[in-house]
Amino acid sequence: MNKIPPRTMERLSMYRRILSELEQKGLHFIYSHQLAELASNTSAQVRRDLMEVNCAGIPRRGYRIPELKEKINEFLKDSEEIRVALVGIGNLGRALLSYFNMRSKRLKIVAAFDSDPEKTGRVISGCRTYHVNDLEDVVRRQKISIGIITVGAGSAQKVADMLVEAGICGVLNFAPVPLKMPKTIHNERIDITTSIEKVAYFSGLNKRVQ
Amino acid sequence: MNKIPPRTMERLSMYRRILSELEQKGLHFIYSHQLAELASNTSAQVRRDLMEVNCAGIPRRGYRIPELKEKINEFLKDSEEIRVALVGIGNLGRALLSYFNMRSKRLKIVAAFDSDPEKTGRVISGCRTYHVNDLEDVVRRQKISIGIITVGAGSAQKVADMLVEAGICGVLNFAPVPLKMPKTIHNERIDITTSIEKVAYFSGLNKRVQ
DNA sequence: TTTCACATGTGAAACTTTTCACATCACTAA
DNA sequence: TTAGTGATGTGAAAAGTTTCACATGTGAAA
Numbered sequence: 001m002n003k004i005p006p007r008t009m010e011r012l013s014m015y016r017r018i019l020s021e022l023e024q025k026g027l028h029f030i031y032s033h034q035l036a037e038l039a040s041n042t043s044a045q046v047r048r049d050l051m052e053v054n055c056a057g058i059p060r061r062g063y064r065i066p067e068l069k070e071k072i073n074e075f076l077k078d079s080e081e082i083r084v085a086l087v088g089i090g091n092l093g094r095a096l097l098s099y100f101n102m103r104s105k106r107l108k109i110v111a112a113f114d115s116d117p118e119k120t121g122r123v124i125s126g127c128r129t130y131h132v133n134d135l136e137d138v139v140r141r142q143k144i145s146i147g148i149i150t151v152g153a154g155s156a157q158k159v160a161d162m163l164v165e166a167g168i169c170g171v172l173n174f175a176p177v178p179l180k181m182p183k184t185i186h187n188e189r190i191d192i193t194t195s196i197e198k199v200a201y202f203s204g205l206n207k208r209v210q
Numbered sequence: 211m212n213k214i215p216p217r218t219m220e221r222l223s224m225y226r227r228i229l230s231e232l233e234q235k236g237l238h239f240i241y242s243h244q245l246a247e248l249a250s251n252t253s254a255q256v257r258r259d260l261m262e263v264n265c266a267g268i269p270r271r272g273y274r275i276p277e278l279k280e281k282i283n284e285f286l287k288d289s290e291e292i293r294v295a296l297v298g299i300g301n302l303g304r305a306l307l308s309y310f311n312m313r314s315k316r317l318k319i320v321a322a323f324d325s326d327p328e329k330t331g332r333v334i335s336g337c338r339t340y341h342v343n344d345l346e347d348v349v350r351r352q353k354i355s356i357g358i359i360t361v362g363a364g365s366a367q368k369v370a371d372m373l374v375e376a377g378i379c380g381v382l383n384f385a386p387v388p389l390k391m392p393k394t395i396h397n398e399r400i401d402i403t404t405s406i407e408k409v410a411y412f413s414g415l416n417k418r419v420q
Numbered sequence: 421t422t423t424c425a426c427a428t429g430t431g432a433a434a435c436t437t438t439t440c441a442c443a444t445c446a447c448t449a450a
Numbered sequence: 451t452t453a454g455t456g457a458t459g460t461g462a463a464a465a466g467t468t469t470c471a472c473a474t475g476t477g478a479a480a
Binding site: 003091104 | 248301388396411
């Protein structure tokens with residue numbers, strides 16, 4: 001029951017996607033250095049990561065793709081569908097709705113919420129939209145376990161509180177503010193502004209004098 | 211000229227935003243533990259981070275907010291405007307356009323590109339849109355230094371190559387594939403699918419047997 | 421067979437990041 | 451003034467992550 005290191009977990013998610021593609025192309029085996037090439041990292045890193053998953057590679061043959069995929073699934077254990085709610089039907093929210101409900105089978109955004117009555121009571125990208133007042137009710141009834149917050153900085157904390165109240169297990173937060181919530185709830189943040197500033201900084205674009 | 215550690219850099223970006231807000235509220239001083247509270251981390255971490263920036267806090271008074279902001283700006287050195295191009299005018303692209311060209315002064319998305327002629331030749335959220343064929347030309351002429359990739363997995367690498375060819379310094383990639391590019395170019399990735407899977411995994415949602 | 425070439429699996433080293441713990445210092449109040 | 455309180459700044463320990471290097475093992479070719 002001990003958890004995989006976070007960084008490794010992220011890479012496993014990526015490997016799995018890459019492996020699915022390879023499988024579709026009809027490939028059956030892959031070397032660590034090939035997977036590394038596809039994932040833009042090193043073969044040592046790949047082997048280290050696959051260790052966590054009890055892989056079973058064969059020297060000079062590599063890893064069986066279907067077996068590896070299966071092992072990763074087993075460890076990440078989301079053979080079961082993950083039911084997600086999205087709060088904040090703006091441009092970003094809509095982007096996520098169309099993105100996920102196109103592609104992913106495992107991850108399903110099954111309800112979206114907004115405080116603007118104009119945006120609720122319809123179906124967007126196959127997802128029902130509700131007024132945010134119904135959040136707790138819908139989340140419970142639909143057995144939703146994860147929330148995505150795509151509202152503005154002003155209402156993010158309020159939304160987070162509602163999600164917690166509704167019994168959510170984890171949150172992905174796109175709002176440009178950190179959220180306070182019980183430590184039992186996993187709280188992941190994507191901060192786009194910071195990411196761009198990071199690119200700018202490490203591009204050496206900003207040549208500091210000292 | 212030695213660079214700040216990446217994680218610290220990310221937090222500095224956040225501190226700066228928080229400090230701006232505090233300044234607007236008319237506050238002049240802040241303690242490390244207060245900033246920590248606002249940034250959801252610890253006071254030790256905050257002090258460590260501010261060390262990198264040659265801070266000058268005063269015991270029992272805290273840090274002067276304007277000075278601190280100034281120091282961070284100096285180190286992150288983006289007093290100058292950062293000119294950004296966005297490639298891929300889908301839902302996500304539009305979300306980023308409206309988000310940045312509303313708020314940010316420093317970060318400016320000054321050109322957006324798409325391969326669909328329907329989407330080009332107009333202005334979206336104050337940003338001119340061009341056909342992707344004009345990318346190299348526009349990027350050079352407009353002195354754009356950073357590219358954001360919001361196209362699908364299929365065309366991401368091609369777009370990346372074009373951006374590199376056009377002399378970009380850094381890339382922020384939202385496509386669900388890692389990109390190959392020269393190591394001189396900073397290459398940051400936001401993988402939304404992985405982020406959600408990470409939330410699911412660490413929410414303990416996926417109760418593994420072993 | 422035997423040999424060779426080359427992948428895997430993994431301790432151990434190296435590096436990065438966070439946390440601890442405490443000397444130092446500035447303000448407050450007696 | 452002096453003492454006390456509660457900040458800061460920072461070495462050093464701890465925790466997390468990546469890289470190295472090599473013993474081990476497998477398949478292919480002579």
